[in-house]
Amino acid sequence: MIPETLDALIRAGSDALQTTCGLTVTSTHVSLVHHGSLTFPALGELRIRNGTVQNVNLGCDTVLVGQLAGRAGGTDARSGIEVLASRVLSSLIEEMEGRRPRGSVENLAVTPVTLYTRGQRTYGIRLDTDAGRLFLLAEIPSKVELEEAKNSDFITGIIETYLPRDWATRERLQSGGVIDNFLVFVRKVEADLYLEVPDSGDAAGVRGAILLGAGMMDGCRALKLCVDLSDTDLPSPTRGDTIRATVGLEDRSFSFGLSYLGEAGHPLTGGAGLPCAWFAVPDSITICQRRRSFRLPPLEPVAAEIECMAGMRLDSPWGDWDQGPRRSTGRVKDLSFDGARIVLLQSVDDPVLEPGNRIRCRLHLPGEDQPVVVSALIRRVSLSLADRNEWQRDVGLEFQVTGADDRAAVARIREFVLAIQRSRLARRVDLTSTR
The missing domain is CATH 3.40.1550.10 (CheC-like)
Structure with a gap:
């Protein structure tokens, strides 16, 4: 698409x-x-x-x-x-x-x-x-973003078609047929792949990619990924270099090594083309937990405020005028013992909302008169579709314990998450029904 x-x-x-x-x-x-x-x-x-x-x-x-x-x-x-x-x-x-x-x-x-x-x-x-x-x-x-925005059952059906029934509890995929089906799944949903491209030292830079198709490259079964490895400040890979790739699905992460085979292209109309690269088909895929603890969507709406300090006013020659906190208001998309995902309107574009910045998060939990206030570190800021027509800003937070107040706040959040989990388990096994 x-x-x-x-x-x-x-x-x-x-x-x-x-x-x-x-x-x-x-x-x-x-x-x-x-x-x-x-x-x-x-x-x-x-x-x-x-x-x-x-x-x-x-x-x-x-x-x-x-x-x-x-x-x-x-x-x-x-x-x-x-x-x-x-x-x-x-x-x-x-x-x-x-x-x-x-x-x-x-x-x-x-x-x-x-x-x-x-x-x-x-x-x-x-x-x-x-x-x-x-x-x-x-x-x-992507295809999966559009379908999720429509609340369709597309992703459920395609998971049942191409992934093993027990994929969520497996530690790896090794069979050739199972791996091939997984790669078909990745292509059909236009899943985001994240490639860790090594730099000249021991670190790596991350580049996004999508899987466009498969073919043969010098007698080797190969995958064609849409990714531009030349338009980057990272060294261009050479044939045989291994690049680590990850794909996320629900709370699981699929990780595998891709052997670089060479540059490729994907033709478009008007003589244009997409920059691509060929990689050898992996022979093993590792499956692991994406997060340190499970995240759950709240059972009822939870309002959230992200509070950032705006710093000092520049028109004071001494920088001694504190402008005070700036708050961005949104809602909790999911919550865990260790962090939360907060959804804001796309129009909320506070320059302080950048990965690595420390903030205070105020969670208005149901039934509580006062908000739970906890320190947090911004780990991720991205855009996703709120519905088929509107974008929203997702802010991923990791809670930080800097003192007794944060410790008490995290304990209260843990109780709230466990209550959600108990309620969901009760529904799943039908403990709440009368027979």
Whole structure:
């Protein structure tokens, strides 16, 4: 689905340039965008509902901006931008899969903007013409993300089809047929793979990848992963190097070594292609617990506040004016003895919410008059689909015990988690029913 969505984006951009400006695309380039912030020469934003992509940022270079007023039928550059953006949107919706997708053009302006990308399935498209360049930037949800946002039973069915019944209690997969079925599962759900690419020392950098298919490479059964190992500050691997890969499913982590075989590509429309690499099929896969302790979703809503200190005001020459705490409000998605996952609106983009920062977390547990306040370390910040149309910000926390108050708070959280577990077990074995 991801390559098909990229093809649709390329065709929509090419069609818009041709029909509104009379410009023919001479070359097309697709790149993988890493996690972080980037300055984007924005034109506007496409917001789409009920489709396979939710947001597309449009941009262009200064040469194309100068052409838009005269070529797109508008009286000025802004009206030309609107004509072009509207055509991209209509062309994209025409061929997009989904339940009657629709959308709107917003934030029309020719100005550099700072965009924050999650770096997982984030793609940049550049369409070159003789009169400037059009850029498209999109974060494309995976198949499993889209299905989970619809609350479908897709993932349950595909697990039953391709994974052993006892996969959750196994320590490894070793049989060739079982491993092949697992890899088919990974490809069909478009699961995120995390590759640990060694640097020049003893450490490694993590790169996201997706499995696009399988084939033969120099007589060896091989996997084709969409990953750009050359566009990185890490050394490029050489043939035979082993790269550790992990895939998460529920509370389990599948880990295996991949032997690098060489570069590859995956063709897209317009002569473009995705950067890829070939790896030998693994002969063993280890399964382990993803977390130190199990996490459970609460039985009823639990509000949460993440409290960060904003630091000192810069307009004080002595830096002695404390601005006070800043709070971001969300809800608890799941909770464990050791940490929590807090869900915030995507619009909550506090720069203090970065991995490695220490915060105070206030949990409003049901039946409690006062919130439970505990120190925590931010371990992860990412985006996920709240439903088919909206993104949400996930913040992974690890609780920290820095004193008696934190110790008491963690003890209260443990009691709450155990109560959830007892309730779920009672439902599972039907202890609460009367016979």
